[in-house]
Amino acid sequence: MPLSAAHRSLAAGVIRQAVRDVRNPNGTPDDTASARSFLSGSPMLSYWCEIADLDLNCVVEWARTLVADCDAGRRGRGSREVH
Numbered sequence: 001m002p003l004s005a006a007h008r009s010l011a012a013g014v015i016r017q018a019v020r021d022v023r024n025p026n027g028t029p030d031d032t033a034s035a036r037s038f039l040s041g042s043p044m045l046s047y048w049c050e051i052a053d054l055d056l057n058c059v060v061e062w063a064r065t066l067v068a069d070c071d072a073g074r075r076g077r078g079s080r081e082v083h
Contacts (some may be wrong), residue, residue: 011052
C-alpha cells in the first residue's frame with residue numbers, strides 16, 4: 001500500500017528535527033548525542049528514510065558533513081573565546 005504524502009511529510013519532519021537538534025548550540029548534550037546517533041545510520045533513521053522515500057546512504061553522508069561542520073564551528077567559537 002503506498003504511503004500518503006502526510007506519512008512522508010511526518011518522516012521528513014522527524015529527520016529535520018534531528019538535524020535541528022544537532023545544529024542547536026543551546027541544546028542539551030543528551031539531545032545532541034541522541035540526534036547524532038540517529039543520523040549516523042541508526043535503524044530508526046533507516047525506517048524514517050524509507051517512509052520519506054529518501055536514500056539512507058545519502059542522508060547519512062549529508063548528516064556526517066553537517067556534524068563535522070557543526071563540530072568545526074563549535075571548536076572555532078571556543079578557540080576565539082579563550083585568550
